[in-house]
Amino acid sequence: MNSVKNYINGTWSDSETQEFGEVWCPATGEKIAHVPFSTAAEVDQAAQAAKNAYWDWRCTPPLTRARYLFKLKDLFEKNFEDIARTLVTEEGKTLDEARGEVRRMIENVEHATGVTTLMTGYNLEDIAQGIDCTAERQPIGVFGAIVPFNFPAMVAWWFLPYAVVTGNTFIVKPSEQVPLTQTRIFEVVDDCGFPEGVVNMVHGAKDVVNAMLHHPDIKGISFVGQSATARYIYKTCGETGKRVQALGGAKNFLLVMPDADLDTGMPSIITSFYGCAGERCLSGSVLVAVGDVYARLKEKFVAAASALKVGNGLEEGVQMGPVISKKHQEKVLGYIEKGIKEGAKLILDGRGIKVPGYPNGFYIGPTVFDQVDPGMTIAREEIFGPVVSLVRVKNLDEGIRLMQKSEYGNAACLYTTSGKTAREFKYRVPASMIGINLGIAAPMAFFPFGGAKGSFFGDIKGHGREIVQFYTDTKVVIQRWT
């Protein structure tokens, strides 16, 4: 069985470690590869390679650096389908979802090619008599990204293109659950011909994370994952003096007003909750019915959820794949049990779903709880699976108060035909990504991605224009020649 390799200083290498993890195909329940839990010494090798490559790369004109990304974009287009299929095999999402993810990855590369505009500073003559001032953006050094399982291709590329195009060098640590996709992507990166050491990849788990957090030559960390880990990453980077952006978990509310157009909105409401089997930080989790929309919403939602085709994501036409692992499947099933115990009414039961041909896959069918009290565990904690809590409130105000009480603040969505209601919602809701009449409020590459409250630790979010600030220092130069 294959074991993936690290990519350090432009060379593929086997880890020296004796510890390995297993990589599974969630659709079939089969083991498909091994992943090395690389050592701190290997992180150091990557950091040294990145550090050695830094100065020459930093002195390379931004437009020349951007040309590597133009070439990389073309190579990604050529390898698009293969990357998407690799992703489905190890992550389990559907082929359409995987293609959408790879598309978003490429969009970040495309956006980063605008470095000659994005990275410019500013200046002012005569800040005092005969004295001029410029503010210039300079790269900083070696950066790293620690990325999650649920978007094995895309998330590393929320960061890498911007870090590299602004003149930094980079180390990626993919999730140990899904190392194959990023490995396939780095094969393409290798073909692109970046100078040795500019981009590096080290596979592993906790030891690699801690080695990156404590390495003196790594100047900043981008992280996406669970909130508890995000908090730890943020704290540790604070202690070790690194820049940090740590994106955490979510508990997203999707609120439906009585005036909402349910027929138009239902496909996107369903996609919000069950797309990627509920394993995304923008997924809806709590469906909030305002006033008398409750009965209509429940009926249409359950009918649409029941009609979803669950199966192996490689088969076109499948609308929802399995969850990532047996362990995660058990965790989600545990939440369903907890919901029942705490008194919620299970009106669509996804437990025990049979997918023909894949008896060992990690499947959970669409699941809906009705009569969910906001204090119940299933309405408060991140489940990260296809489990929906239907909560009924009297009015918009009560719905917004639910979101204000949540410890998370990633995304929130509203369905309405009233502009006034939409304005009040986006104005008051304490989440950072707001969707109006859409269920996945996913900022594209040219807008910032990240939440609020327990969903985000840091200040500069992923991609968007702001990301350039994360990867550069603003040097102010004050000059007098008279």
Place this chain on the structure above:
Amino acid sequence: MELGTFGAVMGFAAQLVVQSADFYATASAATKNATLESLLQSLAQDARKDVATMEQTRRENVTEMILEPIAGLVREDYAIGLQPPGADAEIVQTGLRLEERDQKFFRDASARVPLPEVARVFRKTAQRKEQNISRLRALAAAVG
């Protein structure tokens, strides 16, 4: 079976044009009529371009944020079983059936797919299919 996802619609679109491309390639080798052969080679070349266009359209327009179910397109409505190419007149008639089928699919799908760029590609393809139908009809009389 309903083509309920973006990928299923795009995959089916590619299958249709592949079927047309394969048929024209085989038929152009089978006919002894030089005019027909030239037309079939041209249609095969167009259909192969369509295959590349469909793949590119799928790759560039898949939008993770709005992967919503698509309703109203059923695979069986556009299925055509093909026999090996026979006489010239049969080849032309089969070509017409394929082009009319393709035209109908791309016209129908352009109204169902909620992505303007994809709908535009489908409409444009349907328009070209209309021209292909005219080209085949013009030849139909000549080959009997």
